[in-house]
């Protein structure tokens with residue numbers, strides 16, 4: 026049964042990739058064998074959970090071993106304006122004993138009972154994982170029995186990790202909503218301007234930058250799936266007059282089936298970038314008017330677009346001079362591969378490459394239209410190539426997800442998170458201004474000048490053209506009575522590197538003064554005065570200090586360096602990692 030469901034999801038006719046495939050290739054699916062050792066990007070369970078977890082007033086129960094769930098709190102930055110039940114997640118924590126004795130179903134039933142009694146959720150989503158699918162737990166039957174007993178919707182999600190990738194998991198989640206949720210509630214406030222937004226995750230609360238625009242137009246968001254969604258809103262989503270699909274690879278199948286089942290037309294759009302936000306608002310208004318909304322909605326939309334575009338461009342103007350011509354490497358995918366490209370081109374930035382890893386055929390076409398002369402698209406780039414490109418200065422900044430941030434930082438290149446862990450909202454007109462502001466901050470952060478300055482030593486550890494001098498100091502000693510720790514010679518003081526480099530911190534002073542010793546560091550140093558004793562110090566610590574002092578090797582000793590260079594000569598630095 027699960028096999029048939031997965032097969033049907035692979036054959037999604039609305040999927041851009043599928044449309045370009047032959048009948049035979051479509052049936053073969055989209056999964057590619059994973060590279061051992063590479064980050065696979067999540068299993069089907071992960072994908073299903075990502076697509077459903079932002080439903081805020083529902084409980085999310087993972088039926089499987091503890092490790093499948095891991096830490097659910099804030100693993101994605103979706104914002105909620107209500108309940109925070111969605112963030113905590115629950116698991117049946119299946120153990121070997123449960124698996125051997127076959128008590129998984131019983132444990133699941135008890136877990137649903139406990140959750141409904143303790144947390145009173147609007148619904149419970151139950152996720153299958155590899156282990157529970159392999160041992161044959163019938164989660165459909167358990168969910169049905171628990172829903173009847175406790176009077177709460179309990180939705181089974183057939184998301185065993187082994188069925189495929191994270192993207193397939195998104196589709197499985199959409200199918201679960203269609204099979205068990207949408208159409209189960211009939212609202213009494215249906216209107217001609219109701220819309221459903223699919224694939225909007227409200228990351229960092231960015232949908233809250235768009236919703237006020239819709240409110241001004243009188244467009245009612247019947248349900249935003251899944252960002253900041255309530256279960257009852259999704260259950261009534263079939264009454265909407267139009268659907269907008271934001272992340273087309275995730276829930277386009279759901280949009281297509283809503284059109285077939287309830288006649289709700291859909292379009293694919295984006296709220297990233299000034300012009301894309303305007304275009305999405307226009308398309309939404311057009312679809313709604315075609316389905317019975319007041320005709321003046323189109324004119325009101327044009328007026329709002331004109332006002333907001335003027336305001337956004339005025340706010341972007343100061344950044345154009347600072348960012349024009351700066352080269353951006355975009356390592357993301359999906360709808361962002363083109364919508365962010367469009368947004369950055371609006372301020373005159375150059376796109377030196379954009380990843381089209383999860384992009385559909387339409388996404389690629391849009392990139393080609395936007396970057397007419399040279400689209401610079403790449404499917405995926407190995408970390409080593411990414412590093413080389415950044416280290417060679419082929420891009421001034423990389424925009425990507427957290428997984429590749431250290432490649433940019435290692436190459437001493439500015440980086441900005443535009444994936445799910447981001448903390449700044451980039452949606453709508455205000456979001457575009459925020460994105461450009463954050464790029465400006467990242468690019469012009471003074472840290473880059475400092476980390477790119479060559480170190481004051483060479484590959485062998487010798488100081489380069491460095492003179493260490495001790496400038497004379499006439500500053501009064503902070504010590505009691507003006508005394509100094511030892512007689513100071515002319516020209517002696519805090520060591521200074523006489524080079525044309527930004528100042529490095531002075532060598533730190535010992536933090537643990539020896540017995541009877543006075544430590545003096547600049548004018549603000551703390552004075553440690555331990556009682557002096559005429560007896561020689563024979564303590565354990567003193568003996569070890571002496572031992573280490575005698576065994577210390579002067580690292581400028583040429584013999585010592587020659588011996589060690591020979592020893593490490595055969596070590597391949599590449600063994601340490603990709604870059």
Ligand code: SF4
Pocket residue numbers: 068069070071089092093153154155156184185186187
């Ligand atoms: S692949 Fe299977 S076992 Fe691993 S996290 Fe996903 S569901 Fe759990």
